[in-house]
Amino acid sequence: MTTKIPFNVLKPEYERHRAEYIAAATRVLDSGWYVLGTEVEAFEREFARMAGASFCVGLNSGLDALSLALRAIGISSGDEVIVQANTYIATVLAITGNSAKPILVEPDEFYGLDPKRLKAAISSRTKAILPVHLYGCPCEMGEIAEIAAERGVPIVEDCAQSHGAAYSGKMCGTFGKIGCYSFFPTKNLGAFGDAGAIVTDDAELAKRVKMLRNYGSERKYYNEMQGVNSRLDEMQAALLRVKLSHIDEALAEREKIVKFYLSNIKNDRVKLPQARPNCRHVYHLFVVETDHGEAFRKHLEERGIGTQIHYPIPPHLSKAYSEIGYKRGDFPITERMAQRMTSLPLFLGISEEQMRRVVDAVNEW
Numbered sequence: 001m002t003t004k005i006p007f008n009v010l011k012p013e014y015e016r017h018r019a020e021y022i023a024a025a026t027r028v029l030d031s032g033w034y035v036l037g038t039e040v041e042a043f044e045r046e047f048a049r050m051a052g053a054s055f056c057v058g059l060n061s062g063l064d065a066l067s068l069a070l071r072a073i074g075i076s077s078g079d080e081v082i083v084q085a086n087t088y089i090a091t092v093l094a095i096t097g098n099s100a101k102p103i104l105v106e107p108d109e110f111y112g113l114d115p116k117r118l119k120a121a122i123s124s125r126t127k128a129i130l131p132v133h134l135y136g137c138p139c140e141m142g143e144i145a146e147i148a149a150e151r152g153v154p155i156v157e158d159c160a161q162s163h164g165a166a167y168s169g170k171m172c173g174t175f176g177k178i179g180c181y182s183f184f185p186t187k188n189l190g191a192f193g194d195a196g197a198i199v200t201d202d203a204e205l206a207k208r209v210k211m212l213r214n215y216g217s218e219r220k221y222y223n224e225m226q227g228v229n230s231r232l233d234e235m236q237a238a239l240l241r242v243k244l245s246h247i248d249e250a251l252a253e254r255e256k257i258v259k260f261y262l263s264n265i266k267n268d269r270v271k272l273p274q275a276r277p278n279c280r281h282v283y284h285l286f287v288v289e290t291d292h293g294e295a296f297r298k299h300l301e302e303r304g305i306g307t308q309i310h311y312p313i314p315p316h317l318s319k320a321y322s323e324i325g326y327k328r329g330d331f332p333i334t335e336r337m338a339q340r341m342t343s344l345p346l347f348l349g350i351s352e353e354q355m356r357r358v359v360d361a362v363n364e365w
């Protein structure tokens with residue numbers, strides 16, 4: 001019996017840099033200071049540089065990053081926010097969490113926000129456009145930015161899956177007012193627990209999010225707005241700094257794995273992912289499309305290969321959103337994706353032998 005190939009494992013990367021992680025954790029433990037200190041400040045500086053932005057504010061999660069970003073630009077009750085229908089539900093939760101209305105539109109062929117459908121969906125109530133660089137593939141930001149500028153609507157980007165991605169040489173997350181990141185452990189830059197951040201070039205917005213994350217105060221006990229507690233802690237920041245120092249290697253390794261899959265998978269029944277022209281796709285996920293997705297996954301499972309679906313239930317069909325007025329059939333492309341998408345094993349430390357087995361099993365189908 002051959003060993004199973006998991007869909008994802010985090011341990012090989014940890015073990016590679018174990019001594020550095022232990023040193024960082026020890027530094028924090030020994031410091032006696034655990035919330036909002038020098039590690040968070042240093043991480044914010046270092047991540048802003050990597051993300052190509054002037055400011056970074058460390059937060060508790062990617063959902064908080066999206067939620068506080070929308071709040072910081074003034075989104076409130078009744079406002080409409082346009083987002084692609086095939087996103088992860090957290091993007092939509094950030095909109096409804098601000099009492100705003102999500103306007104869902106079908107994705108383009110790269111699974112990103114479709115500029116044509118975006119244009120058709122904009123109304124006088126549209127107060128933000130929220131492109132999601134899903135799977136690590138940049139949205140069509142040239143056209144989206146043009147439409148946003150024409151209509152005077154701000155852009156907030158969901159970069160939870162796109163650390164390091166760029167459109168036409170410009171970093172994703174810098175096309176609008178704010179870029180929102182998640183550092184959930186499985187993301188391209190993952191913490192050892194929950195974490196997130198926003199990046200922006202706007203000093204005022206950075207200051208507002210900084211206040212919002214800390215009960216709405218800049219100065220202790222002087223509260224200027226009704227904030228939340230969404231602080232990145234020193235431990236996560238210190239560990240993230242270690243991982244960030246190796247991000248170039250990590251992205252290069254991902255690219256190598258993807259190249260192997262792209263050049264060796266040869267099966268007319270399997271549609272491979274593509275990078276949008278003129279873009280840096282960072283392949284947070286390697287997602288293939290097939291008819292009969294369930295049978296395809298079963299075929300792989302029988303050969304010991306772990307897979308996942310991103311995502312099996314689109315937000316508009318989730319029970320959580322049974323009351324926002326969408327129904328089955330409203331977004332056929334998105335609904336069809338849920339039947340067809342399969343994410344193949346992609347993690348740092350996957351061996352050539354393991355990749356070969358994935359390729360063989362996919363080709364055999």
Ligand SMILES: *Cc1c(COP(=O)(O)O)cnc(C)c1O
Pocket residue numbers: 061062063064087088090091132134158160161182183184194195196
């Ligand atoms: C992971 C993810 C989020 C949420 O991030 P958390 O840190 O888990 O809250 C939001 N949007 C997308 C597209 C994601 O993949």
